[in-house]
Amino acid sequence: MSKTESLLSVRGLTLAFGDHVVQQDLSFDVRRGSIFAVMGPSGCGKSTIMRSMIGLLRPTLGTILFDGADYWTGTDAVRAEMGRRFGVLFQGGALWSALTVGENVALPMQMFTTLDAVSIQRLVAVKLGLVGLSAAVDTMPSALSGGMRKRAGLARALALDPDILFLDEPSAGLDPVTSRRMDDLILNLRDGLGATIIVVSHELASLFAVADDGVFLDAVRKTAIAHGSPATLRDGCADPQVRAFMRREQVEPAHKEAVG
Amino acid sequence: MTAHDEAPARWAMSGAGGPCILRLEGDWLARRGALPGFPKDGLVGCGADVSLQFDIAGLGHWDSGLIAFLWDVKRAAISAGRTVDAAGLPLAATKLLGLLPDQAMAQEAVVVHHIGPLNWLGGQTLATLHEMGMISRLSGSTARAGWQFTRGRGLMRGTDLWANILDAGPQALIIVSIVNFLIGAILAFVGAVELRKFSADIYVANLVGLAVVREMAAVMTAIVMAGRTGGAYAARIATMQGNEEIDALSVIGISSTGYIVLPAVLAMMLMMPLLYLYGSLIGVFGGFVVAISMLNVTAPGYWNETVNALAFSQFGLGVTKSVAFAFLIGVSSCRIGLRAGRSSADVGVAATRAVVAGIVGVIALDAVFAVVAETFGI
Numbered sequence: 001m002s003k004t005e006s007l008l009s010v011r012g013l014t015l016a017f018g019d020h021v022v023q024q025d026l027s028f029d030v031r032r033g034s035i036f037a038v039m040g041p042s043g044c045g046k047s048t049i050m051r052s053m054i055g056l057l058r059p060t061l062g063t064i065l066f067d068g069a070d071y072w073t074g075t076d077a078v079r080a081e082m083g084r085r086f087g088v089l090f091q092g093g094a095l096w097s098a099l100t101v102g103e104n105v106a107l108p109m110q111m112f113t114t115l116d117a118v119s120i121q122r123l124v125a126v127k128l129g130l131v132g133l134s135a136a137v138d139t140m141p142s143a144l145s146g147g148m149r150k151r152a153g154l155a156r157a158l159a160l161d162p163d164i165l166f167l168d169e170p171s172a173g174l175d176p177v178t179s180r181r182m183d184d185l186i187l188n189l190r191d192g193l194g195a196t197i198i199v200v201s202h203e204l205a206s207l208f209a210v211a212d213d214g215v216f217l218d219a220v221r222k223t224a225i226a227h228g229s230p231a232t233l234r235d236g237c238a239d240p241q242v243r244a245f246m247r248r249e250q251v252e253p254a255h256k257e258a259v260g
Numbered sequence: 261m262t263a264h265d266e267a268p269a270r271w272a273m274s275g276a277g278g279p280c281i282l283r284l285e286g287d288w289l290a291r292r293g294a295l296p297g298f299p300k301d302g303l304v305g306c307g308a309d310v311s312l313q314f315d316i317a318g319l320g321h322w323d324s325g326l327i328a329f330l331w332d333v334k335r336a337a338i339s340a341g342r343t344v345d346a347a348g349l350p351l352a353a354t355k356l357l358g359l360l361p362d363q364a365m366a367q368e369a370v371v372v373h374h375i376g377p378l379n380w381l382g383g384q385t386l387a388t389l390h391e392m393g394m395i396s397r398l399s400g401s402t403a404r405a406g407w408q409f410t411r412g413r414g415l416m417r418g419t420d421l422w423a424n425i426l427d428a429g430p431q432a433l434i435i436v437s438i439v440n441f442l443i444g445a446i447l448a449f450v451g452a453v454e455l456r457k458f459s460a461d462i463y464v465a466n467l468v469g470l471a472v473v474r475e476m477a478a479v480m481t482a483i484v485m486a487g488r489t490g491g492a493y494a495a496r497i498a499t500m501q502g503n504e505e506i507d508a509l510s511v512i513g514i515s516s517t518g519y520i521v522l523p524a525v526l527a528m529m530l531m532m533p534l535l536y537l538y539g540s541l542i543g544v545f546g547g548f549v550v551a552i553s554m555l556n557v558t559a560p561g562y563w564n565e566t567v568n569a570l571a572f573s574q575f576g577l578g579v580t581k582s583v584a585f586a587f588l589i590g591v592s593s594c595r596i597g598l599r600a601g602r603s604s605a606d607v608g609v610a611a612t613r614a615v616v617a618g619i620v621g622v623i624a625l626d627a628v629f630a631v632v633a634e635t636f637g638i
Binding site: 134 | 289290291293295297323324325327328331332351352353355356359360361601602603604605606
């Protein structure tokens with residue numbers, strides 16, 4: 001199998017709920033081993049795009065190529081097979097509340113690998129150790145704080161050593177130190193495990209710290225208005241709206257009216 | 261990524277007694293099931309004053325399987341008082357290893373609780389008494405909220421009450437009809453077989469009428485409502501609990517009793533007697549259909565006999581019972597919802613408990629009513 005340079009390609013993607021178009025004619029490539037940021041203001045459809053990339057929402061138009069194969073034309077079984085190479089961290093952690101944190105991380109391994117119970121336990125300890133939650137292995141998710149839930153969710157996303165990690169707002173709602181640790185962790189995971197990481201976020205500090213490529217979505221024009229790493233967009237983007245967003249500035253009033 | 265040219269994961273120690281070198285070979289992929297362990301005393305033979313070195317010339321692909329192994333090595337080194345020179349490892353593996361704590365969590369001592377039967381009985385008794393106290397308090401505050409509402413100072417909204425009434429009343433009609441029709445029909449069947457032996461066919465009407473109006477319509481309707489509406493109340497309130505909605509209400513100063521419990525309980529208490537009367541009618545009709553088709557009974561005869569058998573006090577008893585059942589189901593299921601934990605599993609537990617408590621409570625309360633009615637000669 002020859003390795004294409006981009007692990008995930010989105011071509012002419014349109015997402016709509018009935019008549020309500022979320023994003024249209026969206027195209028971008030995620031390079032292998034990069035940390036790719038999906039940026040944009042609240043409500044522009046960032047999470048919706050992630051949902052269509054992880055198989056939860058069928059696109060209205062367009063294709064998503066994963067490792068050269070069309071993700072949405074396959075059968076459900078093919079898609080599930082591809083999905084096993086994904087790790088997903090949902091916004092609120094989405095831990096299974098009936099299982100302890102350790103069981104949450106162990107479940108994917110119990111289902112999809114031939115590892116024995118002792119090995120699984122060792123790996124669970126490693127993954128929880130990586131996110132700094134070794135002590136919480138027997139805790140129920142309801143007893144965790146929001147930040148801990150997020151980290152436990154990340155440990156679960158790492159359970160099967162995914163090729164591609166989808167992180168929905170990984171550092172939103174975390175304290176600065178934990179958020180920084182999360183950023184370091186993301187970088188180390190990319191370097192260490194060679195995973196490609198897609199981050200959906202509008203936390204500028206962590207975007208600048210981790211992302212080396214990205215796409216900026218607009219809620220009004222309903223498509224991508226800029227491509228490039230967050231730092232490039234901040235310093236050299238032609239679009240004033242993108243520059244303003246990346247610098248936490250107000251858009252000039254005249255422009256604001258023009259956009260809506 | 262290709263599976264066929266994978267080499268098995270292997271490790272070997274060399275240089276016992278002096279500077280040790282740990283050689284790693286092959287593909288260390290946990291997802292393929294390759295996960296060798298490192299013995300706790302694996303470094304005891306090494307020289308104490310020289311760091312452990314790594315030789316990774318033969319190392320292929322790796323993932324967290326290698327990290328798990330290296331973590332074992334690191335911890336074995338710490339417990340043996342040796343040092344590890346990580347310079348020979350891939351940089352990324354060193355970084356990941358740095359994130360892991362140096363000491364594995366000590367296994368917590370397993371606390372064994374010895375629960376004797378007496379302790380258990382005492383605990384259960386206290387829990388039951390506490391629960392009865394809480395339900396009484398909730399009943400009291402619900403009644404107070406109702407009183408405040410009649411004085412125009414309550415916090416219940418008419419729309420909430422109306423939505424609850426629609427749910428507990430009209431939308432329950434079909435299932436109440438089916439259940440009561442079948443109960444009436446079954447009673448008539450059972451009676452018909454016996455009474456025909458004595459040529460007392462017409463008394464099927466008395467049997468069905470009395471049984472349905474005094475007991476079955478009220479109890480069956482209450483059981484249906486406990487399963488249908490009581491369970492829904494508990495699940496809804498437990499979900500609100502999990503979403504911190506109840507907390508949000510109490511922070512603004514809206515009491516959950518006035519806003520959630522009162523409309524739910526009130527709607528049930530208003531609708532249950534009506535459903536009972538409707539259920540009685542349908543039950544008698546069920547008996548009538550069976551009697552007409554199976555027995556030597558005329559329609560006017562059946563009707564006359566039913567009317568003669570029933571006194572107004574029977575309906576009074578039934579209505580009183582159904583109001584009491586409604587209060588019991590409403591308050592207990594709301595209480596179970598309010599007490600539920602915050603996870604989605606707790607929602608299921610709360611719904612189950614509410615249904616069980618509702619059904620058992622209704623039947624127990626019905627037994628009390630039977631004794632009381634006997635005493636008063638109703």
